Amino acid sequence: MTYVPHTAHEREAMLARVGVPDVGSLFSVVPENVRYPQLDLPDPLTEAELMAELRTMAEANADLHHAPCFVGAGAYHRFVPSVVGHMIGRSEFLTAYTPYQPEISQGTLQAIFEYQSMICELTGMEVSNASHYDGATSTAEAVIMAHSATRGRRTKVVLAPGVHPEYRQVVRTYLQGAQFEIVGDERYPDGGPQAQLDALLDLVDDRTACLVLQSPAFTGEILDLTGVAERVQAHGALLVLVCDPISLGMLRTPGAWGADIAVGDGGSLGSPLSYGGPSLGFFACRQADVRRMAGRLVGRAVDADGQRGYVLTLSTREQHIRREKASSNICSNQGLNALAAAVYLAALGQHGLRALSHLVYHRAHHAAAQIDALQGYALASQGPFFQEFVVQCPAPAAAINQRLWDDHGIIGGYDLGRLTPAWERRLLFCVTEMNPVSQIDALVAALQEVAS
């Protein structure tokens, strides 16, 4: 199989026009002793062979169309309406580059403008960029922006233990080249994320660039952030809030809480799980901070005839103009996932998203109540939660999960013992619109059997 179109005749004609006898002559600049090495790769496959081999690999996985899944923890099994795949699969979107030429890229540009607009509606923030790679990298970029918004002088970052553990790791990776002090998440105190808030706020001082909170927290709890933004901002620091887009169908927005930056993972908005990526990271902030924001931005413009259109704008923040002084190195982002999010939000609309967030809220509470009633299990979430909840188990969480999978074909919860040995017997369960009541019943029955 080849995607190279040249006929032998064309190749000869082209070589003649260039004035060389053969293709190898074009590579005479490559040192001869290392030219044309052996590449040890498998033999090429026909299209049919390729798909057969891939199906074999795919079938070595358990896919969620067959296995009930009760793990979320930052990646959620969601329903993706057919219309999303059909729209983002269109060649005109799929095979276009970054829209640097607005006259012939209005489709991509307007779609991103609409994505930015809907992220702002969802989060209650003023401006959104065109996306980051995922929730983890948008969180890291938010910390970097907070550092720059505090004139680059503040190098202390307060990171709540309720922020996704992998996001916190990525923040540390991103900041390892600079002298930052990252505090707040050394332990997982009992009492839950709400009870920890005061201690975290006490860590915020006049050297602090930002406080990073997540609500719903990694363990599912919805935080009451009354007065939090004021306390953070009184020190001249920024409040960065990591949030879940589906929960914003019902929950108070980061904007309404007074957050300076709202970030999160937008994979739930129309992207398949795909073993964790690609999804997208959304990033929204105040209009006043827009020139410090990383990433691409689309703005409205008019053309020479006065027609409305859209362009990439404020690009003097970006690496191709500012090079080492840019606000970030980001170039390629998640264009197609942002398009998927725009189609998804448009297709569900305000009624659909509201209904969806309520559905998962009620299902999660139903499942939590059923499990809490089981002998040996207890709901360990403290305060209101959205779609995820913590269960104290009668045996180590890893053993419960193993039996759920081996004996019942159910993918269990996230083993919180991965975070701290104190939580060795805690599972974080997630319920979404893909878990109908029959699956919840099956999980409850399986948990009961596993415990006995």
Next chain:
Amino acid sequence: MTEPTLRELSEPGRRGVAPPPLDVPAAELPPEHLLRDELPLPELSELDVVRHFVRLSQLNHAIDIGFYPLGSCTMKYNPKVNEDAAALPGLAAVHPYQPEESVQGCLQLIYELQCYLAEITGLGAASLQPAAGAHGELAGVLIMRAYHQAQAQGDRDVMLIPDSAHGTNPASTAMAGYRVVELPSDPRGNVDLDALDQHCNDKLAGIMLTNPNTLGLFDEHVCEVTGRVHAAGGLVYGDGANLNAIMGVVKPAALGFDVMHLNLHKTFSTPHGGGGPGAGPVVVTEALAPYLPGPIAAMEADMAGATYRLVMPESTIGRVKAFYGHFGVLVRAWAYIRTLGAAGLRQVSEMAVLNANYLQAIIKELYPLPYDRPCMHEFVVEGVVPGSDVRALDIAKRLMDYGVHPPTYYFPLIVREALMIEPTETESQRTLDAFAQAMVRIRQEALDDPALLHDAPHHAPLRRLDEVAAARNPVLTWNDGE
């Protein structure tokens, strides 16, 4: 033509896609002050949504519509079968925290792709976690930093970057906490060796080289450059953006590269999607392998067969994103490599280079070619016509009227009025000839009727947009300016 926004199309009370009905008893809601009030998303029918996005799509140029010789971006054909591959339920509907025994297919694919990329580059180990080229660069520079620190060479903080480099190189270097020192190019487009020597000292952390560089030229003394950097204790970073020129022709490791990122969305044919998602795996020598970001996939083989698992490299720089990388993109790259095999990949590079040289031979008779020697997969000309005041921008915009996406322009920065042309290997001689013909006609138009170029495009969905006004008074959402 103008398409209304979703908000303009919205009608109060209209319903689109509905989630499943409530099938459990309603629970008590959280206290009122934890809830939002209005949710101002549009209200549309599914057909409204379909028509809107189909109409928008029709305003785009794309590879599947026509020629897209956008230099540095490798806009080659994106095979359709790869889309089918990535959509297989067993690859798309898989959760990153599933039990390892239930994702053996995913892990096998990741492991094999790590091996293929290591083989193609001649380097020892790969991490597929970085999400894009710039992300791979950041990972790569952090690896260099971690290595120097482990060698008690933490004072090395100077990164040399040629003046022809992509802007992401200095930006990534700065994010990693290194100082950027720009290196000039010599008159033949190579790294200036005398300038290099001035920085070969105990402050040198390394050099970031793009080879072939952004002029489309293979550095004539690349081994001399990498040798001098190594002799001074530095490491050599390779920007893999231009790997499409040399697959199967030379392994970058053999030229002295220690660490590289690859752009799967360029060389390995995954679609660009209007600006991503890409994937930017980072590939390193054995000496640097302990520092890779992770987790990565490992294999253990025994009598019963192979078992795959995720492992964190011993002295890892950490995670650069959540989970394991853009798996959906990795599937497409795996499929591409398996479809072509070793001979096919070499053919890709050979025909990419032949196409570029063929076009260069024709175009250099029309427009000045500042570095006149055989190019690799792309070349840079000056978009000027003696006797006319048209600029590269005007030529680029006029090409739209001929149904062609313009080349990259005003980059690299070291060529005046640069037009950077990368045809890729999947274009036929017929397409290249049509492009050359358009460039002939535009040159004549520049002399006969320069206003035609200044005002171009004339046949695109929109005329030139006022980007200056858009930046001066930014309108970034449909709520702004209303």
